[in-house]
Structures are given as structure tokens and as C-alpha cells.
Amino acid sequence: MKKYLNQKDLPSLNNGKKTAEKADKPASFFLTVYKIARQVPRGRVTSYGAIAEASGLKITGRMVGWAMAAAGGAKPAVPAHRVVNSKGELSGAAHFATPTLMQELLEQEGIEVKNNKIINFQSVFWNPATPGPKKRVTKQ
DNA sequence: TTGTTGACCGAGT
């Protein structure tokens, strides 16, 4: 599998001018996804779908996962280990340097992982769409 | 160029 070492190597970015016909839209959702992922605080996690939703772009969790797969060498680093699926499972663990690395990183941040799944997922979940106080539910 | 495949997700069978 091909790996991207840094942003310059990413496909379809601004310099690629392929998808950048309009200026009011990002040329690629990669950067948007990375930006959101980097806001996840230490000791908290979010989900692929939540990032997709918060991006405001028409992308789905699948695309976020794909972006994460390419995030390996991105600078600044993307805390991809803090992104799990909607059930709190470490579905991306296999993509790390070692199959156990993702879990180890999470445990270092005080997150309990058992059976490839986060314990107390609900309480450590961090929603990028509502990062602040959890009042105000502007959902339509 | 067309078709298949994802670190997904929720709704429908």
C-alpha cells in the first residue's frame, strides 16, 4: 500500500489544481479532516463519522478513514489513534506500525481498551461539532 | 474508461 510522507505528496491538493475549480471549496478534504482530527484533546476520542459530519463537506466516514490511512507522515502529526468507529472499536488498529500501537497510545492517555474496544466510550467521546459545553443542540 | 475497494454509518430486510 502506498504511503504519503507529507502533504506535498498528497493527491489532489491545491497545487494539484485538479479539483480546485472553485475557490470557495477546499481542493481536498484531507486537510479539513486532519485539521479536525488534530483538535481532539488528549484522553478523548472521536469517530470517523463525526469528523465527516463536522467537516461540513459531503464526505462520509469512509473518506475520513481513507484520509487517516494517508495521514501517517503528515506534519504536524495527526493523532489518528484518537479516531475510532461509531461503536468505539479500534477499527484502524491494523494500519499502525504494529497492530497494538493504537491501543497502547490510547492507554497512555488514560483510555481503557479491552478487546479492541474502548471502555466508557460514551464518556471519552469528543464531538468535533460541539467541542464546547454540551448545551445547545443545533441539530436539524 | 469502467469497476472495485476502502481505518464508515445508519436504515432497511
Added chain:
DNA sequence: AACTCGGCCAACA
């Protein structure tokens, strides 16, 4: 409870 399916975008074969 297990399974399929549509939606999304880009990369491969």
C-alpha cells in the same frame, strides 16, 4: 441478531 445497501471521493487495476 446478521446481513445488505446506498452514499460519499479518490486510487487502483
